[in-house]
Amino acid sequence: MPARAEDAHGLGSVSVQVRRPASGVxxxxxxxxxxxxxxxxxxAFQNRxxxxxxxxxxxxxx
Numbered sequence: 001m002p003a004r005a006e007d008a009h010g011l012g013s014v015s016v017q018v019r020r021p022a023s024g025v026x027x028x029x030x031x032x033x034x035x036x037x038x039x040x041x042x043x044a045f046q047n048r049x050x051x052x053x054x055x056x057x058x059x060x061x062x
Contacts, residue, residue: 026034
């Protein structure tokens with residue numbers, strides 16, 4: 001969503017579009033990309049999370 005800001009002359013607001021990559025990368029307060037944890041990079045852990053999430057959500061499927 002674009003940020004809104006008052007222009008310097010008080011004539012209304014202007015839209016400011018901030019473009020960020022849609023890669024799912026998180027950035028720290030200094031603007032540097034953060035690295036995922038070792039656990040999040042582990043394929044076996046990812047598969048376990050997916051399996052557990054699917055099992056948890058299965059009873060709610062409509």
